[in-house]
């Protein structure tokens with residue numbers, strides 16, 4: 001009986017499997033993370049941008065949104081056609097998820 005109990009203790013707890021897909025490219029992924037999370041990938045369909053996967057079977061669209069504001073001395077994210085991209089937006093029936101590429105202040109690397 002003790003042997004059987006040990007055997008069961010060795011069986012790993014199966015996490016829920018989450019399948020991911022991208023409406024803009026062929027990539028898919030599978031994660032086994034129990035907590036809420038989002039997978040990102042470099043999307044060929046969005047010209048190399050980092051885009052979120054969506055849960056497989058989700059009816060939605062994922063699209064890049066260009067920056068509309070003036071680009072100064074900040075480092076911004078560009079797509080493969082050198083368009084400055086402000087965010088990647090996932091439009092679902094329940095609402096939008098937005099991944100914002102926050103501009104980074106350019107550093108001079110020195111003091112003063």
Ligand SMILES: [Zn+2]
Pocket residue numbers: 022023024025026027041042043044045046051
């Ligand atoms: Zn993709």
